[in-house]
Amino acid sequence: MRCQRMLVPALALVLVVVPALSARAQGEEVPRGPTFAARALQALIDGVQFGVIIAITSVGLSLIFGTIHLINFAHGEFVTIGATFAFFLNVSAGGPGWHLVPAALAAVVFGALLGGAVERGIWRPLRARGTGLINMFIVTIGLSLLLRHVVLVLYGTRPASYAQYDIQSVIELGPAGITPRDLTVTLLAVLVLLGIAVLLQKTRIGTAVRAVSANRDLAEASGIDVQRVVLFVWMLGGGLAALGGVFFGLVEIVTWDMGFKLLLLMFAGVILGGLGSAYGAMVGSLVIGVVAQMSTLWFPVDLQYAWALLVLIVVLLVRPQGILGRAERVG
Amino acid sequence: MDFSAILTDALRSGIGPIAAVYALAAMGLNLHFGYTGLLNFGQVGFMLVGGYGLAITVSTYDGPMWLGVLGGIACAIVLALLLGLPTLRLRADYLAITTIAAGETLRLFYRSGWAEPVTGGVFGLQRFANDFYALSPIEPGTYGVWLVRFSSRDLWVMIVGWVLVLVVGCLLALLIHSPWGRVIRSIREDEVAARSLGKNVYAYKMQSLVLGGVIGAVAGMMQAIQVQSVNPDNYDPGVTFFLYTLLVLGGAGRILGPVVGSILFWFVLSFLDSALRQAIDAEYISPDLISTSEVGAVRFALVGVALILLVAFRPQGILGSRKEMLLSGR
Numbered sequence: 001m002r003c004q005r006m007l008v009p010a011l012a013l014v015l016v017v018v019p020a021l022s023a024r025a026q027g028e029e030v031p032r033g034p035t036f037a038a039r040a041l042q043a044l045i046d047g048v049q050f051g052v053i054i055a056i057t058s059v060g061l062s063l064i065f066g067t068i069h070l071i072n073f074a075h076g077e078f079v080t081i082g083a084t085f086a087f088f089l090n091v092s093a094g095g096p097g098w099h100l101v102p103a104a105l106a107a108v109v110f111g112a113l114l115g116g117a118v119e120r121g122i123w124r125p126l127r128a129r130g131t132g133l134i135n136m137f138i139v140t141i142g143l144s145l146l147l148r149h150v151v152l153v154l155y156g157t158r159p160a161s162y163a164q165y166d167i168q169s170v171i172e173l174g175p176a177g178i179t180p181r182d183l184t185v186t187l188l189a190v191l192v193l194l195g196i197a198v199l200l201q202k203t204r205i206g207t208a209v210r211a212v213s214a215n216r217d218l219a220e221a222s223g224i225d226v227q228r229v230v231l232f233v234w235m236l237g238g239g240l241a242a243l244g245g246v247f248f249g250l251v252e253i254v255t256w257d258m259g260f261k262l263l264l265l266m267f268a269g270v271i272l273g274g275l276g277s278a279y280g281a282m283v284g285s286l287v288i289g290v291v292a293q294m295s296t297l298w299f300p301v302d303l304q305y306a307w308a309l310l311v312l313i314v315v316l317l318v319r320p321q322g323i324l325g326r327a328e329r330v331g
Numbered sequence: 332m333d334f335s336a337i338l339t340d341a342l343r344s345g346i347g348p349i350a351a352v353y354a355l356a357a358m359g360l361n362l363h364f365g366y367t368g369l370l371n372f373g374q375v376g377f378m379l380v381g382g383y384g385l386a387i388t389v390s391t392y393d394g395p396m397w398l399g400v401l402g403g404i405a406c407a408i409v410l411a412l413l414l415g416l417p418t419l420r421l422r423a424d425y426l427a428i429t430t431i432a433a434g435e436t437l438r439l440f441y442r443s444g445w446a447e448p449v450t451g452g453v454f455g456l457q458r459f460a461n462d463f464y465a466l467s468p469i470e471p472g473t474y475g476v477w478l479v480r481f482s483s484r485d486l487w488v489m490i491v492g493w494v495l496v497l498v499v500g501c502l503l504a505l506l507i508h509s510p511w512g513r514v515i516r517s518i519r520e521d522e523v524a525a526r527s528l529g530k531n532v533y534a535y536k537m538q539s540l541v542l543g544g545v546i547g548a549v550a551g552m553m554q555a556i557q558v559q560s561v562n563p564d565n566y567d568p569g570v571t572f573f574l575y576t577l578l579v580l581g582g583a584g585r586i587l588g589p590v591v592g593s594i595l596f597w598f599v600l601s602f603l604d605s606a607l608r609q610a611i612d613a614e615y616i617s618p619d620l621i622s623t624s625e626v627g628a629v630r631f632a633l634v635g636v637a638l639i640l641l642v643a644f645r646p647q648g649i650l651g652s653r654k655e656m657l658l659s660g661r
Contacts, residue, residue: 071424126643134370134423135642138579141572142638149632153625264435267428275424299445306439309432316429317417 036297038175043293045176049251051269051289052189057244057259058266058281059196060115060237066213066276067226067233069133070123073140075241076263077147081114082107082242083249083258084155091163100164104246108239115238118143119231144260152256159253185247192243193282196236200278205232213276265292265305268312274322283323287311332609339478340605345598348485351492352554353597357574357581357589358499359546364575365583366507367539368519370423373414373430374547375570376437380406381548382555382566383441383450389459391449396462400552407548410437411541419536431568442563455562463556488557495553496590499546504586506542515539519584569631576638582651591649603630 034042061075088095089103098106122143126136170177178186200206211219212229220226241259248258269288273280288308295307315322344350356378363369384403388394394402414433418426441450450456467487473480481489506512514535517525526532555561573596581592607626610616621629641648 071427122639129643131643131646134368135646137370137424137427138575139639139642141575142635142642144635145569145572145638146632146635149628149635152628153621153632264432267432271425271428300443302443303439303445306436306443309436309439312432313417313429313436316421316425320417320421320425 034175039297040294041174042176043297044290045173045178047290047293048286049178049182049186049189049289050293051286052186052193053244053247053251054262054265054269054289055193055282055285056189056247057241057262058269058285059193059278060233060240061266062270062273062276062281063209063213063233063278064237065270066278067209067216067230068123068127069276070136070140072237073137073263074118074144074147075237075266076259076261077144077151078111078114078238078241079245079248079259079262080151080256081147081259082111082245083254084151084245084256085110085242086246087155087160087162087249087254091160097163100162100246100250104243107242107246111242111245112235112239115234115236115241116231118238119234123234124227124230148257148260155256157256159255161253162250165250182251185251189244189247192240196240196278205229209233261305265289265308268308270322271312272315272322274324277322277324280322280324287323332606332613332615335478337602337605337609341598341602342479343481344601345594346479346489347481347597348488348492348553348557350593350597351489351496352550352557353574353577354496354590354593355492355499355553356547356550357578357593358496358503359543359550360571360574360578361583361585361589362503362515362539362543362546365578365585365588366512366519367515367536368423368522369419369536369540369543370427371430371540371543372427372568372571372575373432373434374543374574375566375568376410376430376434377407377544377547378551378554378570379434379437379441379563379566380410381551382561383456383551384548385552386456386459386555386561387449389462390451390456396460399459403548403552404545407544408541411544412537415537415540419533419540431571434566434571435568438563438566441566450563451561453563455560457560460556460559485557488553492553492557495549499549500586500590507586511535511538516584572638573634576634576641578648579638579641579646580648582648584652585648585650588648588650595649600630600634603633 057075057079060078061072064070064072064075086100086103086107089098089106090100091097122139123136126139131139165181168179168181170179171183198206200210208219208224208229209232211222211224212226216226219229244262245259248262252258265288266285269285270281271284272287273282273284288311291311292304292308295304299307356374359377360371360374363371363374381403384406385396385399388399388402389396410433414426414430418429440446442453444452446452447454464484464487467483469483469487471483473482474486475481507516514525514530517528517530518532518535522532525535554565577592577596578589579592580596581590582588604626607616607621607629608623611618611621611623611626
């Protein structure tokens with residue numbers, strides 16, 4: 001319900017503003033260079049595309065936080081590992097040279113297995129030892145350092161592109177444009193996000209995830225296997241992060257530290273939406289993506305991520321529980 | 332393999348100026364994390380404003396160096412207030428995410444083309460610490476014992492750096508064993524209990540954040556002075572992670588923890604670096620497996636492993652007491 005209340009105005013805004021902007025832009029003759037409206041529309045399209053990719057990666061981060069209250073600093077590395085794993089399968093230098101689609105699917109499976117492996121291999125034993133949350137938080141930093149530099153050794157510092165969909169002609173959308181590749185990525189990402197919503201709302205495991213997020217002890221007392229739910233959330237988070245990594249590598253470029261750069265934007269999206277809420281992470285990430293791209297209309301491009309992070313700090317000042325989060329105060 | 336070269340490299344880094352800078356920055360972090368339980372993941376941001384505060388005053392505006400030092404400290408106080416005001420009332424992890432975001436935001440702003448006239452952008456600023464070196468009483472030349480030798484400049488920075496560590500250490504020891512110190516440790520143990528005794532937890536946390544941030548800024552200044560340059564890319568979030576590693580290694584919540592941690596951290600890091608390079612040169616490790624250019628990355632991966640193992644098996648570090656450091660986040 002809360003989620004719908006917020007989504008409707010947001011959707012209305014997009015539906016009203018976009019046609020209005022594009023209509024205005026189409027009415028005018030474009031003498032030299034794109035008009036402000038055209039640039040704004042282009043930035044909005046880029047922003048939505050960037051936002052849904054961040055959303056895919058950050059849903060897992062938020063669900064993990066919701067179930068075991070751990071902020072996973074290594075989540076960015078799951079993104080990088082997904083992107084580079086697909087790269088190895090896809091680009092034939094030393095790899096099998098698969099087409100990108102099966103390579104991406106394999107990367108998602110690999111990401112899910114990796115998520116499951118760190119849950120079984122690190123977090124579950126640590127929880128069994130009674131390690132405090134803050135200590136576990138520091139362990140995720142160690143894991144992030146480890147994974148990032150293992151990728152650096154295996155992959156190297158050179159940015160690279162996938163073998164397919166590299167060069168494409170732009171589809172004209174009024175004054176703005178989008179490549180078929182980017183359009184496909186955006187639509188696929190939206191479909192995946194809808195799929196996660198259905199999963200959380202309609203399936204047994206989704207209901208169990210929401211129950212554990214709402215009240216872990218009560219869920220356990222009602223006979224929900226909390227360990228299994230946590231394992232599922234880690235696998236889901238790992239798989240989604242890997243998929244987001246492939247998408248991000250596809251629309252941008254594959255680098256060894258791409259996930260770490262994305263991590264702070266994921267945090268911004270997750271906090272903006274409300275820490276622990278999956279729908280909050282989606283809405284928050286969308287806002288962060290749009291803010292980052294739209295800021296380039298007025299400010300230098302090299303500051304676009306900085307504005308997104310500033311939004312995070314401002315939100316904490318005004319509404320620390322985020323857009324969709326529950327108010328919770330200590331002190 | 333030349334073991335004496337490996338050992339002297341390691342010793343030189345273990346007692347060198349960088350170890351002193353990191354010890355100092357980690358002492359500020361120790362006040363935040365070890366004593367007050369604040370998760371500051373943007374200590375590098377305080378180092379950045381300290382270093383740039385000094386560099387901008389002297390290099391961009393031709394100001395005197397003492398004014399730069401005051402400017403850097405003032406920037407750190409403002410930054411701590413900006414970070415603390417919204418987040419210190421919230422759950423511990425909000426501060427963590429905000430501080431890391433703030434550190435990275437600062438870095439992006441300082442390195443942007445927009446700020447270039449003041450901060451030098453991606454090129455940074457250079458040669459602003461001549462006044463500091465002019466004060467040096469040490470005659471030019473190299474000094475040292477056996478193969479561990481330092482230039483007179485490095486020696487001067489080292490002496491000042493370790494004296495600062497000593498002074499800040501004594502100051503912190505006095506503070507921690509004062510009533511103020513008891514209150515911040517009680518906040519770490521049980522915030523609700525501290526509040527129920529009538530303590531203004533928010534104000535105490537803020538004081539701790541400001542004081543630790545200022546110590547971090549002083550460390551940032553020493554680092555900037557040592558290399559006579561500031562560059563935005565030296566202030567990435569990884570620096571804070573190293574500070575946490577050495578703090579957990581030495582023992583959080585102990586006055587000497589960050590000092591012992593920093594010396595050991597730089598000793599081990601340099602030892603690994605040197606040993607790996609020599610092993611590759613001597614072909615004990617196949618260059619196909621790890622090439623010389625990848626040694627840096629392998630080193631950092633090992634830091635990650637060390638951090639995981641330390642927290643899992645010895646969270647109190649070398650000096651800490653286990654009972655005191657069983658932190659549990661809320």
